[in-house]
Amino acid sequence: MATAAGDRLSDLFWRQPRVLLAVLLVPPLLWLGVVYIGSLAALLLQSFFSIDEFSGLIDYELTLKTYRELFRPANFDIILRTTLMAAAVTVASAVIAFPIAYYAARYAKGRMKAFFYLAVMLPLWSSYLVKVYAWKLILAKEGILTWAVDGIGASAILNAVLSIPVIGGNSLSVSYIGTFLVFLYVWLPFMILPVQAALERVPQNLIEASDDLGARRGQTMRYVILPMALPGFIAGSIFTFSLTLGDYIIPQIVGSSRNFIGQAVYAHQGTAGNIPLAAAFAVVPIVIMGFYLWMAKRQGAFDAL
Template sequence: MLWLGVLYLGSLAALFITSLWSVDAFGGNIERIWTLDNYRDLFTIDVYRTITVRTLLIAAAVTIIDAVLAFPVALYMAKVASPRLQRILVIAVLTPLWASYLVKAYAWRGMFASGGPLDAVGLSPGYGLAATVLTLSYLWLPYMILPMYAGLERLPNSLIEASADLGAGTGTTMRRVVLPVLFPAAVAGSIFTFSLTLGDYIAVKIVGGANQMLGNVVYDSFLTGNNLPFAAAVATIPVAAMLVYLTAVRRTGALDSL
């Protein structure tokens, strides 16, 4: 609790306090005068509203895509594969996490490039939002597969067999037996995919074309614009979004079932 309170919550408090300061327009020095101008700019300037909405939609899209892709993989790993194959598949899912983030992002850049493998078969979306969503979905997919696999592994096979013995079809068994157990695990995975996407800015620079996300605004405001207070204000948006998301998830009771 001391570690959480001092280092984590303390840093968030420092971030919020910094966002209430301003920068001297001439000298570029931070003025420790309380003001809401940074937040006023965020909500009144169209470009920042557009970037905020774009970031939230991309995070939601990545989470949904990863959930759809992870479910059959996790189900096969937990309920179909033999114990030996399970271990092999877990290693296979973890292996991409050992590779460099930049290597994987640039590999996808090569896939989307003109004359690349996808372009050769007419499937390349080019650099832009679609490329960003696909790249981030690939990067964070293991974070969705592993919680789903752990959740489904806890589901007793006897419950599935009992459902079949009572005359339930595959769809009914999935809906009334598997999904209630899977939902908390999917929520746990979505916390990773949603939050990691909200804060990402490197993949967007590599495959996103001219599109930006909130992470890019923070990066540019701090390093290029030398405006730490505004960067701190932008950084509070993902934090607030995750607090809202966690509150909504908590109301469903999913977190209590983890």
């Protein structure tokens, strides 16, 4: 009986491949639609509510009052601070990732390429919290980095850097410089791998043709390699920029007491109990990333993807 039913079902899938496709796609699409898109819709709806100033309860009348609160100086500073940090991490990741990825794509062979993948992926195998707390100890005033700087006699340079207004502090572990370094370390592999994959797809004959036409190495790099590596940079920047925008653990452990967007969401939905404002803060990274993707598409950055 079961065998006959299985045969009929198999025959149905063979004769109607669209039925098989629907059976395979409907469950994950339902999960995506209900859990992911549904939660985003609920979040967006919450952001249009407000908190009653007298009772402290949520007023479920639709309003833009909560979004107006985002433009208060304290809240706008959080948004600006997070966006600038995400942009700085993204640019620094691209600058550092390119020579590493270029060497791996164009020169590394055999065991050297295997070592490259292992070196890039190995930090991702360890616990996120372990890495952050390890960097907290490394950047502390009594940490190994300060000890190494003192050992080479460059403590005056470190003190001068830490004395810079806004980004400095008593030590690297309580400064924006330290937060930047930890962000850069944690998210750098997400930039290296897409750039390396894009550089792998650059045809060797195009580089040889550029040389045959008399182009210098700098010109080949600018007009041939970099444009074809652009999709990798775009993909990597989406990872590094969005992950930095939404992270709240690194700024909580390493850095100053000034909040980032992730910390603001956590604080307002937790201790403060202002869920509408927390939802409005959570919408900010979505809007920023949407605008970024729109600008990238308008500039043709996705044409080669």
